[in-house]
Amino acid sequence: MSTVPSSWQDLARQSFMPQAGRIAEITDMTAKDRYFRIELEKPLGHRPGQFVMVSVLGVGEAPISISCGPRKDNMLEMVIRRVGRLTQVIHGLKVGDELGIRGPYGSGFDLDDFYGRDVLFVAGGLGLVPLRSLITPVVAEAGRFGQITIISGCRNPSEELFRNQLRDWSDAGINVTRLVDGTENMPWEFGIGLVTDPIPKLKLDPEKTVVALCGPPVMYKFVIAALMSKNVPQDQIFVDLERRMKCGVGKCGHCQINQVYCCQEGPVFRFSSLAGLPEALR
Amino acid sequence: MSHYLATKTSVVNWLRGLSSENQVYFPQKHGEVSYRFTPVRTDSDIQFERYAPTIVPPVKQLAPARDELLQFKRSESGKTEVRASLDTCFRILAGVRPCDLKGIFLMDLFFKNGAPDAYYLARRENTAIVGCSCVAPCDSRAFCEAVESLNHTEGADVFLTPQGGDDFLVEVKTELGKKLTSPAGWRPSEEVRRTSKPVQQFGRAFSASVPEITKLVAGRFNSPVWEKHVSRCFSCGTCNLVCPTCYCFDVADDLNLDVTSGTRTRTWDGCMLPGFAVVVGGHNFRAEPAARQRHRVKRKFEYLPEKHGHGAVCVGCGRCGRQCTSHIDIYDIVSDLIQEGGR
Numbered sequence: 024m025s026t027v028p029s030s031w032q033d034l035a036r037q038s039f040m041p042q043a044g045r046i047a048e049i050t051d052m053t054a055k056d057r058y059f060r061i062e063l064e065k066p067l068g069h070r071p072g073q074f075v076m077v078s079v080l081g082v083g084e085a086p087i088s089i090s091c092g093p094r095k096d097n098m099l100e101m102v103i104r105r106v107g108r109l110t111q112v113i114h115g116l117k118v119g120d121e122l123g124i125r126g127p128y129g130s131g132f133d134l135d136d137f138y139g140r141d142v143l144f145v146a147g148g149l150g151l152v153p154l155r156s157l158i159t160p161v162v163a164e165a166g167r168f169g170q171i172t173i174i175s176g177c178r179n180p181s182e183e184l185f186r187n188q189l190r191d192w193s194d195a196g197i198n199v200t201r202l203v204d205g206t207e208n209m210p211w212e213f214g215i216g217l218v219t220d221p222i223p224k225l226k227l228d229p230e231k232t233v234v235a236l237c238g239p240p241v242m243y244k245f246v247i248a249a250l251m252s253k254n255v256p257q258d259q260i261f262v263d264l265e266r267r268m269k270c271g272v273g274k275c276g277h278c279q280i281n282q283v284y285c286c287q288e289g290p291v292f293r294f295s296s297l298a299g300l301p302e303a304l305r
Numbered sequence: 306m307s308h309y310l311a312t313k314t315s316v317v318n319w320l321r322g323l324s325s326e327n328q329v330y331f332p333q334k335h336g337e338v339s340y341r342f343t344p345v346r347t348d349s350d351i352q353f354e355r356y357a358p359t360i361v362p363p364v365k366q367l368a369p370a371r372d373e374l375l376q377f378k379r380s381e382s383g384k385t386e387v388r389a390s391l392d393t394c395f396r397i398l399a400g401v402r403p404c405d406l407k408g409i410f411l412m413d414l415f416f417k418n419g420a421p422d423a424y425y426l427a428r429r430e431n432t433a434i435v436g437c438s439c440v441a442p443c444d445s446r447a448f449c450e451a452v453e454s455l456n457h458t459e460g461a462d463v464f465l466t467p468q469g470g471d472d473f474l475v476e477v478k479t480e481l482g483k484k485l486t487s488p489a490g491w492r493p494s495e496e497v498r499r500t501s502k503p504v505q506q507f508g509r510a511f512s513a514s515v516p517e518i519t520k521l522v523a524g525r526f527n528s529p530v531w532e533k534h535v536s537r538c539f540s541c542g543t544c545n546l547v548c549p550t551c552y553c554f555d556v557a558d559d560l561n562l563d564v565t566s567g568t569r570t571r572t573w574d575g576c577m578l579p580g581f582a583v584v585v586g587g588h589n590f591r592a593e594p595a596a597r598q599r600h601r602v603k604r605k606f607e608y609l610p611e612k613h614g615h616g617a618v619c620v621g622c623g624r625c626g627r628q629c630t631s632h633i634d635i636y637d638i639v640s641d642l643i644q645e646g647g648r
Binding site: 031032034035036037038039040041043078080081082083084104106107121123239240241265266267269270272273274275276277279280281282287301302305 | 374375377379383384385387389391393415416419420421422423424426427526552553554555556557558559560564567569571574576581582583584585586588590591596600603604607608611612
C-alpha cells in the first residue's frame, strides 16, 4: 500500500476522509436534542441550507444539517437528535472530544433570492435547525429585507428548539409565531395548532414574498397548498428536503429523488423545480 | 492498434503464462451450471467456447462487495490518524464478454463523472481487460443486441474474436495490451473484426429501439406495469447485487478488538431492499415494492442514461431475470412498457 500515488491519496482525501473537529460547546435543547458547537481546523465556508457528514470513527457517519449562518471563523453549529447508535454515541461526547466532519455538501439557499423581499420561514420540529442557518443571516441584515415572518411549530412545549433565540428574534421586531400541536399539560404561553393554521390569516403580498420551509415529510404538501391559495408563485417557495444519505457526493444512491441526487442538487429546491420529480414530496 | 491471428492453444498458454506473474481472473466453473471470475492458476481450465454469464459480473472486482475506504487508529494522545485504503494491485480480467465490457465502460462513467471516486478509479487504472466476443447467445435470458451491447469493445486492452476453426483474431487496443501481448509471438494479421448484424436476432429482441425505449420509460411513472411485476417480488435485492451497472452502497465502521483502531467500509446496497430510502423517524420514501421496482428500471432506462448521456444503462446480460427467485425479468417489464406505449 506504500506505492499508492499521492494523486489517488489526494482524491481519496477529498471524498471520504473526515477532518477532525473539536467540540467547543454542548447545550441541551430538549430531552433528545443537543446543540453542538464544533471548532474546525479551518473555516467551513458553507452556505445556508448545506449539510455536513458527521462521524465518530468506529461507530459510523450520518448527514447533519448545518445550523449556523455563514461564518468567517472556524466554528460550526449543529443540533443533533438522539435517534440511533451514532447519535447516541455523539450525545455521550464531552467538550474537547473529537468529531469527524466532511463537507459542506449540497446546494443550500442563495441569499440573493431573498434580498429586497418579504421573507416567510415555516419550520416544523427539527426543520428549524437547518432554517436557522438562513434565518440568522437574514435577521442580521434585516434592513435589506422586507417584512420577516417566522412560523415555528413542534409537537409539544418540551420539544421546542432554540427557545431563547425565538424570543430574541421576536424582541428584535421579527414577526414570530410559536405553535405546538398540543400542550400535553405543560405550561405554554403561545399558540396551539399546525404550522399551516396562521398562513391564511397572513397579510402577504404574494409577488413580493419568498418562503423557505423545512419540516417532516408530511408537512410540505399542506404548507404548499396553503401558500398556493395565497397565490405565492411556485418559484418563490424554497423547500429543504430530507433523504437517507451515505456519501454526500452523488454516488451511494440513497438520496435519489427520481433522477436527482438530493445531496448535490438539493437538499434545498425551488418548489417549481420539483414539477418533474413526482417522488419529491411523497 | 495491431491485429494478430492466434490459435486457441496459444491464447490459453498466453493467459496461463500471464497468471504466473499476475492475478488473472477468468470465468471458471463453479458447481454444476454456474461460472465465477476466479484467479487462473497454471493448471486452470480455460475454455472460451460457451460459458454462461458469471453469477456476478466482472466489474464487481473493481467495486467489490466490501470495499474498505479508511483505516483509523487512535493514539494515546487522543489524536486519530486516518488514511485511505486504496487498492492499486495490478490485475487482469480475461474472458470478459461484450455485455460485461459495456458494464465496466458504464461504471467508468459513473465513477468518473461528478465527484471522481478514488477507490474505483485506482483499481480501474490498475486493471487490464481481455475481452472476448460472443458467437452465440449464452442462454435464453440474454437480450444484449436489443440494448446495443453485443458489439461493445471499448475499454478492453485486448479483444479476442473466434474466427471459426481453431483461430482467434487478437485485437490489441491499448499500450497496456501491447505490453501484455508482446511475449505471445503471434503472427500479424490484416483481418478485421466483422461486426455485421447476424442474420438472426442475437438473444431476445425488443419491438422498439433504445432511444424509443428510454422515451417510453420516461413517460411512465404511473403505470399498472410496476404493480404487475412485483406481485411475487420478495424485495431480496438479488437483481441489484448481480447487475453490472448497480453500484449503490452503504457505509459502516468496524472496530478492531483493541477498540482503538478499525476500518470504514462500503458494502453493496440495493434500491429493491425495503429500507433503502428510510430516513430518521421511519418515513420510507419508497415503501411499496412497485415504487422500488420502478426506480430500478428507471435508473437503467431513464435516470442514468439522462445523467451520463448514454443510451441504455441495462446491458442485456439477463442476470437479474436469471437469478431472481421469482423469475421477475427486467426484459418482461420493459416489454410490457413498450406494449403499453402502443409499440
